[in-house]
């Protein structure tokens with residue numbers, strides 16, 4: 001795919017914006033970890049790791065976006081450069097393979113689950129999240145035929161459904177049990193999760209329904225980028241708020 | 252060796268995933284060091300150094316994987332680029348020469364050994380671990396003839412056996428003496444160690460039994476990468492758990 005100057009610029013700008021927002025999230029969540037008591041602190045630490053890892057993942061996207069294209073003065077287009085490190089959307093999955101399991105941990109830590117039930121839920125969510133991403137990666141990259149994409153995408157969806165249900169049930173049940181400001185922050189985190197996580201499977205399906213055009217490619221990159229900022233930084237701040245309120249009342 | 256697009260991509264993705272997981276391990280173990288009392292704290296610090304060093308080692312692997320190949324449009328393959336920094340599996344040993352001795356320290360710090368016995372065990376394990384890796388490096392890189400590989404591999408194995416026995420004996424005896432949640436976390440750490448450390452000598456032997464194909468090369472890289480994540484991040488978290496429980500009861 002080739003891109004016009006302004007298409008290439010918009011994508012680059014959105015990547016850099018995401019990198020900056022994620023770096024901000026990292027510094028904020030790490031430097032406020034003492035506001036949270038020991039019991040809930042690992043939610044903030046997990047959130048800061050999510051932001052740091054995703055910041056580096058965006059650096060890789062930025063580098064591959066820059067070295068993966070060269071400007072062709074004849075057509076005034078950005079064309080693939082042939083560099084070994086071509087831009088590939090599948091690089092996003094590498095970030096997700098580490099950060100999505102950690103996002104599920106954030107919910108469990110501030111939920112009302114304790115002891116054995118919390119450990120089992122945490123283990124289950126981590127495994128489901130990792131499997132969902134790895135199977136999605138195989139569909140998106142390695143077996144990039146249309147059948148491969150469909151089959152691995154379906155396998156990934158089969159894992160996604162119980163994961164999504166468990167996560168939202170944990171979030172909303174705990175929110176109800178907690179009540180007050182902690183409960184309402186947890187409800188917001190659950191809502192944000194339910195909306196943003198839906199973006200990824202939709203964006204995955206774009207190539208089935210629309211031709212592989214540069215306009216669609218730009219739209220997909222913007223959708224992923226905005227969803228990433230909301231699902232990591234915005235979500236991390238809501239979780240931090242829950243942890244802070246629970247620290248105050250130590251329920 | 253040349254690789255197809257998807258082979259090259261999978262290896263790159265696994266390296267980046269490992270780098271992210273290791274960076275997460277570093278941030279986690281460093282930022283939780285105050286949860287551990289002074290007596291056991293160096294186990295967490297050693298664990299965080301292991302993750303940081305290995306993170307940088309993976310950056311080196313990633314860079315050499317990218318500059319070491321170029322995409323050849325004719326054959327649609329990734330072929331060696333001729334850059335001075337070619338990818339070499341032996342770079343992994345450089346990481347291990349520092350991190351494997353530190354991994355043995357983690358066990359000793361949270362074990363029931365104290366005083367002179369602990370100091371002697373620590374010194375012995377550090378020396379054995381370093382010798383095992385350095386002799387293995389000579390077999391894997393410098394004397395890369397089949398005889399050199401065999402002889403240095405055997406010398407390395409002769410060091411490996413007492414090291415493995417001492418480590419596991421220390422872990423399981425201490426786990427039994429400690430009992431409770433600290434003991435069971437230490438038992439898990441010992442089990443993880445016994446499984447993951449076996450992967451390295453097996454992967455070393457692959458070239459003896461199988462032709463030097465790109466499929467086997469990809470398999471070996473994935474095995475090393477997954478073993479590294481488990482042996483450093485997973486192991487570090489188990490050791491952290493032991494240290495935290497021992498802090499609570501100050502046995």
Ligand SMILES: CC1=C(/C=C/C(C)=C/C=C/C(C)=C/C=O)C(C)(C)CCC1
Pocket residue numbers: 096099100103132133135136137153154156157160196197198200201204227228229231232
């Ligand atoms: C169901 C499904 C998918 C779901 C992906 C999700 C839910 C990703 C979430 C990512 C997040 C939250 C990133 C970080 O902020 C894939 C893998 C696209 C493959 C197709 C099927």
Ligand SMILES: CC1=C(/C=C/C(C)=C/C=C/C(C)=C/C=O)C(C)(C)CCC1
Pocket residue numbers: 347350351354383384386387388404405407408411447448449451452455478479480482483
């Ligand atoms: C016995 C043996 C080996 C053992 C290597 C080991 C046991 C490495 C452990 C590495 C770890 C734990 C890395 C970090 O996570 C070598 C050197 C391959 C050479 C062949 C003989």
